Amino acid sequence: MNAAAAAVQLLGGLVLAPLLPGLVQHWKARLQGRRGPAPLQPFRELRRLWGKSTVEVEGAGVVYRAAPAVAAAALATAVLLVPVCAGAPRLGAGHDVLALAGLLALARFAVAASSWDTGNGFSLMGASRDLTISVFVEAGLVLAITVPALVAGSTDLAAMIGATAGTHVWSSPALALAGAGFAAVVVAETGRQPVDNPDTHLELTMIHEGPLLEYAGRDLAYLQWAAAVRHWLVLVLAAQLFLPHPVSAWWQLATLPLVLAGLCAVLALLETLVVKTRILLVPRLVAVAAGLALLGVVSWVAGGAL
């Protein structure tokens, strides 16, 4: 069991993660009546980038050079930290959900600092927008995960997955409200519509893509991989904490790929149906989601333990 869970966690998080944005892009194209790229397209892109040389920006220094590696390392450590099923083994980084928030912030800091090092206006524009939204996303994330943490009586992710399994927790509206709050966190962290448009080629509208503008080659490969891993992390949390999942750890492992694919389909549908929100209205959207999650906490505390 332990070995299987660790294998799924590492293989899925570190190797197969680029499949998730690939699936979204693929299905989105289908929904829009285009043939679109195959789901494996992100892997091809990573291979292409791996063969190219990186670029140097005049006046930039060590922070610009180290940022992609630091961001990717933070996300890789986060993969070690997020278990895929109840009772998954610890891989040296603990299982704490609040530590996950810290690692995501480290990646954000590294990328935003790199934009200051190059001084590129478009990069800084994206970085400052990303950081603005992150203020609300972080509050929403912490409020949303408070509910499963209260259910489990612990912030241990493996314990939280176990405690939210089955159907009995759904007799209280708390988890549903927290799930609604977490949905906004998923959209914001993955950089998808209505928060951000991953397909844009217009620098003026970029958020997450902006700070990547000055990178090429393996540096860019690291950053694109990190973005794919971010999909993996938040979608695994969504599937195993905020959606109904089976009690048995084996069944949790078995259903995970299906649920992840389903969530990718939902993201693709969302990207097709919903247009991008005005940037200044995004925080309002995320704040409303955080308010829902707060309602979830209140309803749980008011309802007492089940």
Added chain:
Amino acid sequence: MPALLLGAGLAALACGGVLAAARRSFAVGVQAQAAGAAAVAAAGFWAFAEQSTAGAAFTSAFEPRFGLDGLSGFFLGTLGVVATPALVFSRRYLASTGRGRTVAVLQAAFVLALAAVLCARDPLTFLAGWELMTLVPAMVILVARAADRAARRTVFVYLAITHLGGAGTWIAVLLLANAGAFGGGGGVATGSALQLGIAAAALIGMGTKAGLMPFHVWLPRAHPMAPAPVSALMSGVMIKVAVYGLVRILVDWLGILPVWFGVVVLALGALSAVGGVLYALFQHDLKRLLALHSIENVGIIVLGLGACLVLRGRTADAWAALALAAALLHTLNHAVFKALLFLGAGTFEKAAGALELDRLGGLLRRLPWSGAAFLVGALAIAGLPPLNGFASEWLTLQALLHVPAYGGVADGTAGAIALAALAATAALAVFCFVKVVGLVLLGRPRTAAAEAAAEAPVSSRAAVAFLAAACVVLGLIPGLVVRTLVGLAPWAGAPAVGAGLALPGTGSLPTAGIAVALAVCTAALVAARGGRRAASEPTWACGQLVEPALGWTSAGFTKPLRLVLEAVLRPEREIAVQTAGGVVQEISYRGRVPHLIDERLYRPAVAMSLAAAAGARRLQSGSLAAYVGYLIALVLVLLAAARVGVIG
């Protein structure tokens, strides 16, 4: 033994203070001060680790007594850890001119006053040390600034606010002494009006000194005015001594406070945390920005304290002890990284001649040692793993998360809101320090002075390097400190803590494991990328020539958030367009984010007091007849009162 070492350290500080007064022995004197501070640090942490007591016990009698115990030891250790590098730094930072030497003498007096408060065991010594601790930095500011207009005004505001609010400290301490409860001992009944009165007075009095919102207005004015080493001591230690007072009174001496009082403390903490960092974000002067961050961090400490009070009221003793440990751990951590950042700011001010964020830039390349240390401090204050700020913010978040777990609906909701506030604070701190690091250390120099900046002398570099190392070490093994900190709680039931932060009810934070994973992954990825890179090109600006005028500013980077929070912050902007003959000659832009508490709360209060004073002045007409009239009126009123039976 720790007491002897402490005595030796304080004696060395006093001798160093005297020696620094003379030109010939200035350097020796400052070094003696630093050695004394190091001894204070060693003695403090020694007493803390052993949880030993020495010297007198607390007494409510007005007889000077000094003593040492675990909590005093922890704060003395914090004082020493900040004071040692700050004093080493000051040797080259302060010129050995008359003014510099006076500051050197005063800084030794400042450290001694702080130690006096921490070692005081009776109300008299405590209050005397408390007042000295307030007055000495005021003197330093006046001396260092040659008592210019700005300095006089700042010192006036500082003394006025800290004394108006500080009355709360006197009331709390004297009431405690009157009840025979200075030092605890159950003289104050749980739930009595006396208990609540003392708690409220202490919260206002010491909250003012700690820079808690809305009593904070003096802090962002006074801290940036002082020379860098004294700023480091003020932000690193002085406001923490107020936290020491709060811990003593609220947690230790008053027994169990009602849960709603804990919620009030949580609310003040959340307000300070979010408010402090929000105004710091829109601040464009490095030292003022750092001072506002002190308000934020005091807010985080007070959030831990509030969680402790609520959890104690809900008899969740294990987590109450951990919440207290979170507050104290953040106290130590903030002292270390804030001192580091203030000393770094002092270095940059000397090297580039400016503290305005938009007039620095590219200093990481020109000052590799000081710049790298400053970068570590910025990562630590932004609460990023694997540094120390992350560990204590994580522990505070955990403590707040256990408030809804053990609390009722009202305090549980308050805990959840505080949790969200702390999460938003952490994200805002990341935003703010990305800005600071970017504008100060990265990119190209923005002025000729920044271009010509040179690395600081060895002693200054050693001071910041020591503090940066402390940030890393405290981030790797916070559990060792927390293990002893939970023992400081005056109630039983403290949980066992591992060297990483392995706690029951959490997913555990193996700080060293995360650090190793991060380091190994980063190294592997850097190695895998290899060194192959294309020749350097200017950055992409849509084909435009890249010139300094295109560079982003502090105000520009934070503009999205300013627009989003317009309804709350009420920023001001003014655009003036000058035209001549239909042709635009000049466009000037001025924008600022006014501090709402200053504008809406203090300004009307000041205006009203001035108006009241003007009204009262009319009584003092100077004419003899009027004064005789007042006397007759007074006698008549007294007679009438006696007649009615109110007096006599």
